[in-house]
Amino acid sequence: MNSLQQKLNQLNLTTMSQHLDETLTDAASKNLSAAEAFEALLDRELEARQTRSIDRRFRLARLQAKHSIDSFNFNHHKTRLQCKSRILRLLDLGFLEKGTAVVLIGNPGVGKTFLAKIIAWRACQANRRVLFTTAMDMLNHLLASQVDHSLIRKLKLYTEPTFLLIDELGYLSLDQQTSNLFYQVISTRHSHNRSTLITTNTAFSEWGNILHNTTIATAIADRLVENSEIILLGGESLRKANKGQPPTE
Template sequence: MATYAKIINGLTDLGIHKMPEYLDTYIELVSKGEKSFSVALEELIEIEQKNNQIRAENACVKTAAFPFLKTMDDFEFDFQLGINKKELLELNRMGFLDKKENILFVGSSGVGKTHLATAIGITCARSRVSTYFVSFESLITQLKKALMENRLESRLKFFAKYKLLIIDEIGYMPIDQDSAYLFFQLIAKRYERNSTIITTNTPFSKWGEIFGSPTLANAVLDRLFHHSQIVSIKGPSYRLREKRAFFESQAEE
Protein backbone atom coordinates (compact mmCIF):
# COMPACT_ATOMS: atom_id res chain seq x y z
CA MET A 1 0.00 0.00 0.00
CA ALA A 2 2.91 2.34 0.76
CA THR A 3 4.21 1.83 -2.80
CA TYR A 4 0.76 2.49 -4.27
CA ALA A 5 0.40 5.70 -2.25
CA LYS A 6 3.88 6.78 -3.37
CA ILE A 7 2.90 6.24 -7.02
CA ILE A 8 -0.28 8.30 -6.62
CA ASN A 9 1.59 11.10 -4.86
CA GLY A 10 4.30 11.01 -7.50
CA LEU A 11 1.80 11.33 -10.33
CA THR A 12 0.15 14.26 -8.57
CA ASP A 13 3.51 15.97 -8.02
CA LEU A 14 4.24 15.60 -11.74
CA GLY A 15 0.94 17.30 -12.61
CA ILE A 16 -0.68 14.09 -13.83
CA HIS A 17 -4.30 14.46 -12.76
CA LYS A 18 -6.48 12.04 -14.72
CA MET A 19 -4.37 8.89 -14.76
CA PRO A 20 -4.75 8.17 -10.99
CA GLU A 21 -8.54 7.90 -11.44
CA TYR A 22 -8.07 4.90 -13.76
CA LEU A 23 -5.04 3.34 -12.10
CA ASP A 24 -6.96 0.80 -9.98
CA THR A 25 -8.93 -0.40 -13.01
CA TYR A 26 -5.82 -0.93 -15.10
CA ILE A 27 -3.90 -2.61 -12.28
CA GLU A 28 -6.74 -5.12 -12.02
CA LEU A 29 -6.82 -5.66 -15.80
CA VAL A 30 -3.08 -6.30 -15.87
CA SER A 31 -3.20 -8.63 -12.86
CA LYS A 32 -5.96 -10.67 -14.54
CA GLY A 33 -3.95 -10.86 -17.73
CA GLU A 34 -6.60 -9.01 -19.70
CA LYS A 35 -4.12 -6.32 -20.72
CA SER A 36 -0.35 -6.28 -20.95
CA PHE A 37 1.56 -3.75 -18.89
CA SER A 38 2.71 -1.87 -22.00
CA VAL A 39 -0.83 -1.62 -23.43
CA ALA A 40 -2.20 -0.50 -20.07
CA LEU A 41 0.49 2.18 -19.78
CA GLU A 42 -0.14 3.36 -23.33
CA GLU A 43 -3.89 3.73 -22.69
CA LEU A 44 -3.31 5.54 -19.41
CA ILE A 45 -1.04 7.98 -21.20
CA GLU A 46 -3.71 8.55 -23.86
CA ILE A 47 -6.27 9.25 -21.12
CA GLU A 48 -3.96 11.85 -19.58
CA GLN A 49 -3.17 13.44 -22.94
CA LYS A 50 -6.87 13.77 -23.79
CA ASN A 51 -7.55 15.30 -20.39
CA ASN A 52 -4.71 17.79 -20.89
CA GLN A 53 -6.16 18.74 -24.26
CA ILE A 54 -9.61 19.32 -22.77
CA ARG A 55 -8.15 21.41 -19.94
CA ALA A 56 -6.17 23.50 -22.43
CA GLU A 57 -9.28 24.02 -24.59
CA ASN A 58 -11.33 25.07 -21.57
CA ALA A 59 -8.60 27.48 -20.50
CA CYS A 60 -8.59 29.09 -23.96
CA VAL A 61 -12.38 29.42 -23.89
CA LYS A 62 -12.27 30.98 -20.42
CA THR A 63 -9.55 33.44 -21.44
CA ALA A 64 -11.62 34.53 -24.45
CA ALA A 65 -14.25 36.06 -22.10
CA PHE A 66 -17.32 34.99 -24.06
CA PRO A 67 -20.66 36.33 -22.76
CA PHE A 68 -22.12 32.80 -22.89
CA LEU A 69 -21.17 29.36 -24.18
CA LYS A 70 -23.23 28.58 -27.26
CA THR A 71 -21.99 26.67 -30.27
CA MET A 72 -23.19 26.38 -33.84
CA ASP A 73 -25.09 23.24 -32.84
CA ASP A 74 -27.19 25.38 -30.47
CA PHE A 75 -28.29 27.80 -33.20
CA GLU A 76 -31.87 27.44 -34.45
CA PHE A 77 -31.37 27.61 -38.19
CA ASP A 78 -34.98 26.41 -38.69
CA PHE A 79 -36.22 29.60 -37.01
CA GLN A 80 -33.85 32.01 -38.78
CA LEU A 81 -34.55 30.90 -42.34
CA GLY A 82 -32.82 33.92 -43.87
CA ILE A 83 -29.42 32.55 -42.84
CA ASN A 84 -27.37 30.39 -45.17
CA LYS A 85 -26.55 27.44 -42.91
CA LYS A 86 -23.97 26.05 -45.29
CA GLU A 87 -22.12 29.39 -45.29
CA LEU A 88 -22.04 29.53 -41.49
CA LEU A 89 -20.83 25.95 -41.14
CA GLU A 90 -18.04 26.75 -43.59
CA LEU A 91 -17.02 29.80 -41.55
CA ASN A 92 -17.01 27.59 -38.48
CA ARG A 93 -14.27 25.49 -40.13
CA MET A 94 -11.96 28.48 -39.51
CA GLY A 95 -10.54 28.81 -43.02
CA PHE A 96 -10.98 32.59 -42.80
CA LEU A 97 -8.18 32.76 -40.20
CA ASP A 98 -5.47 31.63 -42.58
CA LYS A 99 -6.66 34.20 -45.13
CA LYS A 100 -6.67 36.95 -42.45
CA GLU A 101 -10.31 37.59 -43.38
CA ASN A 102 -12.87 39.43 -41.27
CA ILE A 103 -16.49 38.40 -40.69
CA LEU A 104 -19.11 41.13 -40.44
CA PHE A 105 -22.53 40.21 -39.05
CA VAL A 106 -25.16 42.86 -39.73
CA GLY A 107 -28.83 42.70 -38.78
CA SER A 108 -31.45 44.06 -36.41
CA SER A 109 -31.47 43.30 -32.70
CA GLY A 110 -32.19 39.76 -31.56
CA VAL A 111 -31.59 37.89 -34.83
CA GLY A 112 -28.63 35.85 -33.54
CA LYS A 113 -25.55 37.86 -34.53
CA THR A 114 -23.82 37.54 -31.15
CA HIS A 115 -24.66 33.84 -30.92
CA LEU A 116 -23.09 33.13 -34.30
CA ALA A 117 -20.01 35.26 -33.59
CA THR A 118 -19.56 33.52 -30.24
CA ALA A 119 -20.05 30.07 -31.76
CA ILE A 120 -17.27 30.66 -34.28
CA GLY A 121 -15.12 32.12 -31.52
CA ILE A 122 -15.61 29.07 -29.30
CA THR A 123 -14.61 26.78 -32.17
CA CYS A 124 -11.43 28.81 -32.64
CA ALA A 125 -10.64 28.94 -28.92
CA ARG A 126 -11.10 25.18 -28.57
CA SER A 127 -8.64 24.78 -31.43
CA ARG A 128 -6.10 26.73 -29.37
CA VAL A 129 -6.42 29.86 -31.50
CA SER A 130 -5.88 33.00 -29.40
CA THR A 131 -9.36 34.52 -29.22
CA TYR A 132 -10.92 37.43 -27.33
CA PHE A 133 -14.49 38.75 -27.11
CA VAL A 134 -15.31 42.34 -26.16
CA SER A 135 -18.34 44.58 -26.55
CA PHE A 136 -17.81 47.76 -28.57
CA GLU A 137 -18.80 49.87 -25.56
CA SER A 138 -16.28 48.14 -23.28
CA LEU A 139 -13.57 48.34 -25.94
CA ILE A 140 -13.97 52.10 -26.36
CA THR A 141 -14.08 52.62 -22.57
CA GLN A 142 -10.85 50.65 -22.13
CA LEU A 143 -9.05 52.50 -24.93
CA LYS A 144 -10.10 55.92 -23.61
CA LYS A 145 -8.99 54.98 -20.09
CA ALA A 146 -5.65 53.75 -21.43
CA LEU A 147 -5.18 57.01 -23.34
CA MET A 148 -5.76 59.06 -20.18
CA GLU A 149 -3.27 56.89 -18.28
CA ASN A 150 -0.58 57.13 -20.98
CA ARG A 151 -0.68 53.40 -21.76
CA LEU A 152 -2.65 53.44 -25.00
CA GLU A 153 0.03 51.67 -27.03
CA SER A 154 0.15 48.70 -24.66
CA ARG A 155 -3.65 48.41 -24.68
CA LEU A 156 -3.78 48.58 -28.46
CA LYS A 157 -1.15 45.83 -28.59
CA PHE A 158 -3.26 43.74 -26.20
CA PHE A 159 -6.27 43.81 -28.51
CA ALA A 160 -4.18 43.61 -31.68
CA LYS A 161 -2.31 40.45 -30.66
CA TYR A 162 -5.26 38.06 -30.80
CA LYS A 163 -5.54 35.94 -33.91
CA LEU A 164 -9.31 36.43 -33.60
CA LEU A 165 -10.90 39.46 -31.97
CA ILE A 166 -14.70 39.60 -31.70
CA ILE A 167 -16.16 43.10 -31.29
CA ASP A 168 -19.85 42.96 -30.43
CA GLU A 169 -22.68 45.45 -30.83
CA ILE A 170 -21.30 48.32 -32.89
CA GLY A 171 -24.07 50.83 -33.43
CA TYR A 172 -25.96 50.72 -30.16
CA MET A 173 -24.28 53.92 -29.02
CA PRO A 174 -22.69 56.81 -30.95
CA ILE A 175 -19.13 57.79 -30.02
CA ASP A 176 -17.14 61.01 -30.25
CA GLN A 177 -14.47 61.51 -32.91
CA ASP A 178 -11.61 60.94 -30.44
CA SER A 179 -13.05 57.51 -29.60
CA ALA A 180 -13.61 56.84 -33.29
CA TYR A 181 -9.95 57.55 -33.98
CA LEU A 182 -8.91 55.15 -31.19
CA PHE A 183 -11.03 52.45 -32.81
CA PHE A 184 -9.51 53.23 -36.20
CA GLN A 185 -6.01 52.81 -34.70
CA LEU A 186 -6.92 49.33 -33.46
CA ILE A 187 -8.44 48.24 -36.77
CA ALA A 188 -5.39 49.60 -38.59
CA LYS A 189 -3.10 47.56 -36.32
CA ARG A 190 -5.05 44.39 -37.05
CA TYR A 191 -5.42 45.04 -40.77
CA GLU A 192 -4.05 42.13 -42.83
CA ARG A 193 -2.44 40.67 -39.71
CA ASN A 194 -5.30 39.00 -37.84
CA SER A 195 -9.02 38.34 -38.26
CA THR A 196 -11.80 40.37 -36.65
CA ILE A 197 -15.46 39.48 -36.24
CA ILE A 198 -17.88 42.42 -35.98
CA THR A 199 -21.56 42.41 -35.07
CA THR A 200 -23.64 45.49 -35.79
CA ASN A 201 -27.29 46.46 -35.93
CA THR A 202 -26.52 49.49 -38.10
CA PRO A 203 -26.21 49.42 -41.91
CA PHE A 204 -22.68 50.25 -43.00
CA SER A 205 -23.99 53.28 -44.90
CA LYS A 206 -24.89 54.85 -41.54
CA TRP A 207 -21.61 54.19 -39.73
CA GLY A 208 -20.68 57.83 -40.27
CA GLU A 209 -23.42 58.68 -37.74
CA ILE A 210 -21.94 56.26 -35.18
CA PHE A 211 -18.41 57.61 -35.52
CA GLY A 212 -19.39 61.24 -35.93
CA SER A 213 -17.22 61.36 -39.02
CA PRO A 214 -17.90 59.83 -42.44
CA THR A 215 -14.16 60.02 -43.15
CA LEU A 216 -13.21 57.90 -40.14
CA ALA A 217 -16.09 55.52 -40.72
CA ASN A 218 -14.98 55.00 -44.33
CA ALA A 219 -11.38 54.46 -43.22
CA VAL A 220 -12.48 51.77 -40.74
CA LEU A 221 -14.84 50.09 -43.21
CA ASP A 222 -12.23 50.17 -45.97
CA ARG A 223 -9.91 48.02 -43.83
CA LEU A 224 -12.67 45.75 -42.57
CA PHE A 225 -14.14 45.19 -46.05
CA HIS A 226 -10.87 44.55 -47.89
CA HIS A 227 -10.65 40.91 -46.81
CA SER A 228 -14.05 40.03 -45.42
CA GLN A 229 -17.20 37.99 -45.55
CA ILE A 230 -20.42 39.84 -44.81
CA VAL A 231 -23.34 37.95 -43.28
CA SER A 232 -26.54 39.97 -43.51
CA ILE A 233 -29.32 38.58 -41.32
CA LYS A 234 -32.89 39.59 -42.10
CA GLY A 235 -35.36 37.72 -39.97
CA PRO A 236 -37.45 37.60 -36.78
CA SER A 237 -36.07 38.31 -33.32
CA TYR A 238 -35.43 35.43 -30.92
CA ARG A 239 -35.98 37.78 -27.99
CA LEU A 240 -39.41 38.89 -29.22
CA ARG A 241 -40.36 35.25 -29.77
CA GLU A 242 -39.39 34.43 -26.19
CA LYS A 243 -41.31 37.41 -24.82
CA ARG A 244 -44.34 36.47 -26.89
CA ALA A 245 -44.19 32.89 -25.63
CA PHE A 246 -43.91 34.14 -22.04
CA PHE A 247 -46.97 36.41 -22.28
CA GLU A 248 -48.98 33.69 -24.01
CA SER A 249 -48.17 31.25 -21.21
CA GLN A 250 -49.16 33.88 -18.64
CA ALA A 251 -52.44 34.48 -20.41
CA GLU A 252 -53.22 30.75 -20.41
CA GLU A 253 -52.71 30.61 -16.66
Protein backbone atom coordinates in the same frame (compact mmCIF):
# COMPACT_ATOMS: atom_id res chain seq x y z
CA MET B 1 -0.26 7.05 -2.48
CA ASN B 2 2.69 5.02 -3.72
CA SER B 3 6.05 6.40 -4.81
CA LEU B 4 5.17 6.24 -8.51
CA GLN B 5 2.06 8.35 -7.97
CA GLN B 6 4.09 10.84 -5.96
CA LYS B 7 6.59 11.17 -8.80
CA LEU B 8 3.81 11.61 -11.34
CA ASN B 9 2.35 14.39 -9.21
CA GLN B 10 5.77 16.02 -8.92
CA LEU B 11 5.91 16.05 -12.72
CA ASN B 12 2.42 17.59 -12.76
CA LEU B 13 0.99 14.45 -14.37
CA THR B 14 -1.95 14.49 -12.00
CA THR B 15 -4.44 12.67 -14.23
CA MET B 16 -1.99 9.82 -14.77
CA SER B 17 -1.51 9.63 -11.01
CA GLN B 18 -5.24 9.57 -10.32
CA HIS B 19 -5.89 6.76 -12.80
CA LEU B 20 -2.71 4.76 -12.23
CA ASP B 21 -4.17 1.92 -10.15
CA GLU B 22 -7.28 1.67 -12.32
CA THR B 23 -5.25 1.55 -15.53
CA LEU B 24 -2.79 -1.03 -14.20
CA THR B 25 -5.65 -3.24 -13.02
CA ASP B 26 -7.36 -2.93 -16.39
CA ALA B 27 -4.09 -3.67 -18.20
CA ALA B 28 -3.56 -6.82 -16.15
CA SER B 29 -7.08 -8.09 -16.85
CA LYS B 30 -6.62 -7.51 -20.59
CA ASN B 31 -3.03 -8.77 -20.73
CA LEU B 32 -1.80 -5.44 -22.05
CA SER B 33 1.91 -4.79 -22.33
CA ALA B 34 3.66 -2.18 -20.21
CA ALA B 35 3.90 0.08 -23.26
CA GLU B 36 0.16 -0.24 -23.92
CA ALA B 37 -0.68 0.54 -20.30
CA PHE B 38 1.65 3.54 -20.36
CA GLU B 39 0.06 4.79 -23.58
CA ALA B 40 -3.42 4.48 -22.04
CA LEU B 41 -2.27 6.62 -19.12
CA LEU B 42 -0.76 9.19 -21.47
CA ASP B 43 -4.00 9.35 -23.47
CA ARG B 44 -5.92 10.15 -20.29
CA GLU B 45 -3.43 12.85 -19.33
CA LEU B 46 -3.56 14.45 -22.78
CA GLU B 47 -7.36 14.36 -22.85
CA ALA B 48 -7.59 15.98 -19.42
CA ARG B 49 -5.11 18.69 -20.40
CA GLN B 50 -7.05 19.40 -23.59
CA THR B 51 -10.27 19.73 -21.59
CA ARG B 52 -8.64 22.09 -19.10
CA SER B 53 -7.15 24.14 -21.93
CA ILE B 54 -10.52 24.51 -23.65
CA ASP B 55 -12.17 25.48 -20.35
CA ARG B 56 -9.50 28.13 -19.87
CA ARG B 57 -10.01 29.43 -23.41
CA PHE B 58 -13.73 29.71 -22.70
CA ARG B 59 -13.22 31.64 -19.46
CA LEU B 60 -10.78 34.07 -21.04
CA ALA B 61 -13.06 34.56 -24.06
CA ARG B 62 -15.78 36.06 -21.80
CA LEU B 63 -18.56 34.29 -23.67
CA GLN B 64 -20.66 33.46 -20.58
CA ALA B 65 -22.44 30.59 -22.38
CA LYS B 66 -21.59 27.72 -24.71
CA HIS B 67 -23.92 27.81 -27.70
CA SER B 68 -23.87 25.28 -30.53
CA ILE B 69 -25.13 25.60 -34.08
CA ASP B 70 -27.91 23.13 -33.23
CA SER B 71 -29.69 25.92 -31.36
CA PHE B 72 -29.56 28.32 -34.33
CA ASN B 73 -32.91 28.23 -36.15
CA PHE B 74 -32.11 28.48 -39.85
CA ASN B 75 -35.83 28.48 -40.67
CA HIS B 76 -36.51 31.71 -38.79
CA HIS B 77 -35.95 33.82 -41.90
CA LYS B 78 -35.00 33.31 -45.53
CA THR B 79 -31.74 35.23 -45.08
CA ARG B 80 -30.54 32.50 -42.71
CA LEU B 81 -31.27 29.78 -45.25
CA GLN B 82 -29.57 31.81 -47.98
CA CYS B 83 -26.43 32.10 -45.83
CA LYS B 84 -26.59 28.61 -44.31
CA SER B 85 -23.70 27.08 -46.24
CA ARG B 86 -21.49 30.11 -45.53
CA ILE B 87 -22.35 30.03 -41.83
CA LEU B 88 -21.59 26.32 -41.57
CA ARG B 89 -18.32 26.86 -43.41
CA LEU B 90 -17.31 29.44 -40.80
CA LEU B 91 -17.56 26.71 -38.17
CA ASP B 92 -14.73 24.88 -39.93
CA LEU B 93 -12.58 27.84 -38.78
CA GLY B 94 -10.63 27.99 -42.01
CA PHE B 95 -11.19 31.74 -42.03
CA LEU B 96 -8.95 32.08 -38.97
CA GLU B 97 -5.98 30.72 -40.91
CA LYS B 98 -6.58 33.34 -43.62
CA GLY B 99 -7.20 36.23 -41.24
CA THR B 100 -10.64 36.74 -42.76
CA ALA B 101 -12.93 39.30 -41.14
CA VAL B 102 -16.58 38.44 -40.50
CA VAL B 103 -19.28 41.10 -40.37
CA LEU B 104 -22.81 40.23 -39.24
CA ILE B 105 -25.31 42.94 -40.19
CA GLY B 106 -28.94 43.12 -39.11
CA ASN B 107 -31.52 44.83 -36.95
CA PRO B 108 -31.49 44.34 -33.16
CA GLY B 109 -32.69 40.93 -32.02
CA VAL B 110 -32.18 38.98 -35.25
CA GLY B 111 -29.50 36.69 -33.80
CA LYS B 112 -26.20 38.39 -34.65
CA THR B 113 -24.70 38.10 -31.18
CA PHE B 114 -26.01 34.56 -30.74
CA LEU B 115 -24.40 33.45 -34.01
CA ALA B 116 -21.16 35.25 -33.12
CA LYS B 117 -20.98 33.35 -29.83
CA ILE B 118 -21.61 30.04 -31.60
CA ILE B 119 -18.59 30.68 -33.82
CA ALA B 120 -16.55 31.89 -30.86
CA TRP B 121 -17.28 28.77 -28.80
CA ARG B 122 -16.30 26.61 -31.76
CA ALA B 123 -12.97 28.47 -31.89
CA CYS B 124 -12.47 27.89 -28.15
CA GLN B 125 -13.07 24.17 -28.70
CA ALA B 126 -10.31 24.27 -31.30
CA ASN B 127 -8.08 25.74 -28.57
CA ARG B 128 -7.81 29.15 -30.22
CA ARG B 129 -7.30 32.36 -28.30
CA VAL B 130 -10.65 34.18 -28.42
CA LEU B 131 -12.01 37.39 -26.90
CA PHE B 132 -15.61 38.61 -26.97
CA THR B 133 -16.42 42.24 -26.12
CA THR B 134 -18.92 44.93 -26.97
CA ALA B 135 -17.61 47.87 -28.94
CA MET B 136 -18.27 50.32 -26.12
CA ASP B 137 -16.72 48.12 -23.41
CA MET B 138 -13.55 47.81 -25.46
CA LEU B 139 -13.36 51.50 -26.30
CA ASN B 140 -14.15 52.66 -22.76
CA HIS B 141 -11.42 50.33 -21.50
CA LEU B 142 -8.91 51.75 -23.97
CA LEU B 143 -10.04 55.30 -23.26
CA ALA B 144 -9.45 54.84 -19.54
CA SER B 145 -6.01 53.39 -20.21
CA GLN B 146 -4.87 56.70 -21.65
CA VAL B 147 -5.16 58.23 -18.19
CA ASP B 148 -2.61 55.88 -16.62
CA HIS B 149 -0.49 55.69 -19.79
CA SER B 150 -1.14 51.96 -20.27
CA LEU B 151 -2.70 52.23 -23.73
CA ILE B 152 -0.01 50.27 -25.56
CA ARG B 153 -0.31 47.38 -23.11
CA LYS B 154 -4.12 47.46 -23.10
CA LEU B 155 -4.28 47.57 -26.90
CA LYS B 156 -2.55 44.19 -26.96
CA LEU B 157 -5.51 42.67 -25.13
CA TYR B 158 -7.54 43.32 -28.28
CA THR B 159 -4.94 43.07 -31.02
CA GLU B 160 -3.24 39.80 -30.03
CA PRO B 161 -6.07 37.21 -29.76
CA THR B 162 -6.41 34.94 -32.77
CA PHE B 163 -10.11 35.80 -32.92
CA LEU B 164 -11.64 39.05 -31.63
CA LEU B 165 -15.42 39.51 -31.61
CA ILE B 166 -16.73 43.07 -31.29
CA ASP B 167 -20.44 43.22 -30.57
CA GLU B 168 -22.97 46.05 -31.02
CA LEU B 169 -21.06 48.45 -33.25
CA GLY B 170 -23.42 51.24 -34.24
CA TYR B 171 -25.69 51.41 -31.22
CA LEU B 172 -23.86 54.54 -30.07
CA SER B 173 -21.93 57.08 -32.13
CA LEU B 174 -18.19 57.39 -31.55
CA ASP B 175 -16.30 60.64 -31.14
CA GLN B 176 -12.90 61.33 -32.69
CA GLN B 177 -10.95 59.80 -29.82
CA THR B 178 -12.89 56.53 -29.67
CA SER B 179 -13.01 56.32 -33.47
CA ASN B 180 -9.22 56.59 -33.56
CA LEU B 181 -8.91 53.85 -30.95
CA PHE B 182 -11.25 51.62 -32.93
CA TYR B 183 -9.16 52.23 -36.03
CA GLN B 184 -5.97 51.28 -34.16
CA VAL B 185 -7.47 47.94 -33.14
CA ILE B 186 -8.77 47.09 -36.62
CA SER B 187 -5.67 48.32 -38.43
CA THR B 188 -3.26 46.41 -36.18
CA ARG B 189 -5.25 43.19 -36.45
CA HIS B 190 -5.49 43.61 -40.22
CA SER B 191 -1.73 44.10 -40.56
CA HIS B 192 -1.10 40.92 -38.53
CA ASN B 193 -3.67 38.91 -40.51
CA ARG B 194 -5.86 38.22 -37.45
CA SER B 195 -9.58 37.62 -37.81
CA THR B 196 -12.11 40.04 -36.35
CA LEU B 197 -15.86 39.49 -36.19
CA ILE B 198 -18.12 42.52 -35.87
CA THR B 199 -21.86 42.59 -35.27
CA THR B 200 -23.64 45.78 -36.27
CA ASN B 201 -27.08 47.14 -37.02
CA THR B 202 -25.62 49.63 -39.47
CA ALA B 203 -24.76 49.12 -43.15
CA PHE B 204 -21.23 50.02 -44.28
CA SER B 205 -22.63 52.97 -46.23
CA GLU B 206 -23.79 54.54 -42.95
CA TRP B 207 -20.64 53.99 -40.91
CA GLY B 208 -19.71 57.62 -41.45
CA ASN B 209 -22.66 58.45 -39.18
CA ILE B 210 -21.50 56.29 -36.28
CA LEU B 211 -17.76 56.93 -36.57
CA HIS B 212 -16.29 60.41 -36.28
CA ASN B 213 -16.11 61.06 -40.02
CA THR B 214 -16.32 59.31 -43.37
CA THR B 215 -12.52 59.24 -43.77
CA ILE B 216 -11.90 57.04 -40.74
CA ALA B 217 -15.08 55.05 -41.46
CA THR B 218 -13.79 54.29 -44.96
CA ALA B 219 -10.34 53.35 -43.66
CA ILE B 220 -11.85 50.87 -41.19
CA ALA B 221 -14.37 49.44 -43.66
CA ASP B 222 -11.69 48.98 -46.34
CA ARG B 223 -9.55 46.89 -44.00
CA LEU B 224 -12.51 44.72 -43.06
CA VAL B 225 -13.97 44.29 -46.55
CA GLU B 226 -10.65 43.49 -48.24
CA ASN B 227 -10.78 39.91 -46.93
CA SER B 228 -14.18 39.27 -45.41
CA GLU B 229 -17.36 37.28 -45.04
CA ILE B 230 -20.36 39.62 -44.82
CA ILE B 231 -23.61 38.04 -43.65
CA LEU B 232 -26.94 39.87 -43.63
CA LEU B 233 -29.52 38.59 -41.15
CA GLY B 234 -33.16 39.61 -41.43
CA GLY B 235 -36.47 38.83 -39.80
CA GLU B 236 -38.35 39.93 -36.71
CA SER B 237 -36.67 40.25 -33.33
CA LEU B 238 -36.32 36.91 -31.56
CA ARG B 239 -35.92 38.38 -28.09
CA LYS B 240 -39.64 38.87 -27.52
CA ALA B 241 -40.53 35.52 -29.06
CA ASN B 242 -38.01 33.68 -26.87
CA LYS B 243 -38.76 35.50 -23.63
CA GLY B 244 -38.79 33.02 -20.75
CA GLN B 245 -37.59 30.14 -22.94
CA PRO B 246 -34.20 28.37 -23.20
CA PRO B 247 -31.67 30.18 -25.45
CA THR B 248 -32.38 29.39 -29.07
CA GLU B 249 -32.19 31.76 -31.98
